[in-house]
Amino acid sequence: MKRWEFRLSGSGGQGLITAGIILGEAAVIEGKEVVQSQSYGPEARGGASKAEVIIDDKTINYPKVVIPDLLLAMSLEAADKYGSEIKENGIIILDSSMVSGFKNEKAQIIEIPITKLAKKEIGKTFVANIIAVSALVGLTEVVSFVSLKKAILSRIPKGTEDINLKALEIGWALIK
Numbered sequence: 806m807k808r809w810e811f812r813l814s815g816s817g818g819q820g821l822i823t824a825g826i827i828l829g830e831a832a833v834i835e836g837k838e839v840v841q842s843q844s845y846g847p848e849a850r851g852g853a854s855k856a857e858v859i860i861d862d863k864t865i866n867y868p869k870v871v872i873p874d875l876l877l878a879m880s881l882e883a884a885d886k887y888g889s890e891i892k893e894n895g896i897i898i899l900d901s902s903m904v905s906g907f908k909n910e911k912a913q914i915i916e917i918p919i920t921k922l923a924k925k926e927i928g929k930t931f932v933a934n935i936i937a938v939s940a941l942v943g944l945t946e947v948v949s950f951v952s953l954k955k956a957i958l959s960r961i962p963k964g965t966e967d968i969n970l971k972a973l974e975i976g977w978a979l980i981k
Contacts, residue, residue, distance in 0.1 A: 806837070808861040809947045810870045813937070814887050815879030815900070817845055817854040820934030823960060824877075825856025828938055831948040831956035832860045840868045853882055860947050875945060876912075877937055878904055879919065898941060900933070915944070922975055932972035935961075939976025950977060 811828065813821045822843045829841035840859045857870040872892050878884035879900040884907045891897060895912045902920035917940055923933040935957060942953050954973060961969045 806862050806947075808859070808863070809875065809945060810873045810892075811858045811860075811875050811877070811941070812855055812870055812873040812887055812890075813858070813877045813879075813941075814853070814855040814883035815877075815903075816882065819854070819879050820931060821854055821877070821879065821937075822856045824934040824938040825858050827935075827953070827956045827960050828858050828942070828948070829860070830959065831942070831952040832858075834952040834955055835948055837862060837948075838865050840865050842868065853880075853886060855883070855887070875941065877941060878907070879933070879937065880904065881907070896944065898937070898944070900937070917979055919976075922979075923972065926975055927968050927971055929968060932965075932968055935969050935972035936976040936979075939973045940979045941976075943977045943980030 813825050815821050825841050829839045832839045838861045843856045845854045859865050872890055874892050875896045876891050877898045881904050884904045888909055891912045893911050897912045897914045899916045900919040901916035902918045919937050920930050920933045923930045923936055
């Protein structure tokens with residue numbers, strides 16, 4: 806497996822910190838080395854937030870993402886702030902419900918209407934983070950579907966299992 810460095814970014818309240826924790830936990834389930842960190846803008850809810858996850862089979866010596874292999878941007882502010890920091894031939898997943906007109910010549914840009922899908926298919930935008938992390942995993946195959954599902958079920962609030970598993974399926978189907 807190659808080393809993967811992820812930056813999940815958007816606005817506070819979109820659940821990107823939770824998505825980063827879930828991604829990291831799925832990798833731990835598979836016995837991989839993982840570092841996960843997060844930061845919030847000064848406003849917290851509504852301000853900029855990001856989660857960073859490094860996954861590797863080997864020991865991770867530096868705990869920060871320097872330049873990500875994959876950037877998830879779920880707000881225009883996040884795309885503008887972090888979109889130029891991507892490895893050559895990296896991947897940028899944009900929530901096209903929230904971001905339009907963003908360009909980057911050195912990365913593959915994948916536009917998915919993540920928030921619109923959450924609203925249309927489930928009726929709740931708070932599961933957009935699960936759709937996003939599921940699509941990200943389906944694309945990179947950094948962890949298995951089974952490990953991701955286990956990590957989601959261990960981290961989500963009780964009583965939301967059905968809608969979160971539906972969000973998992975939607976994100977996975979987008980890529981597969």
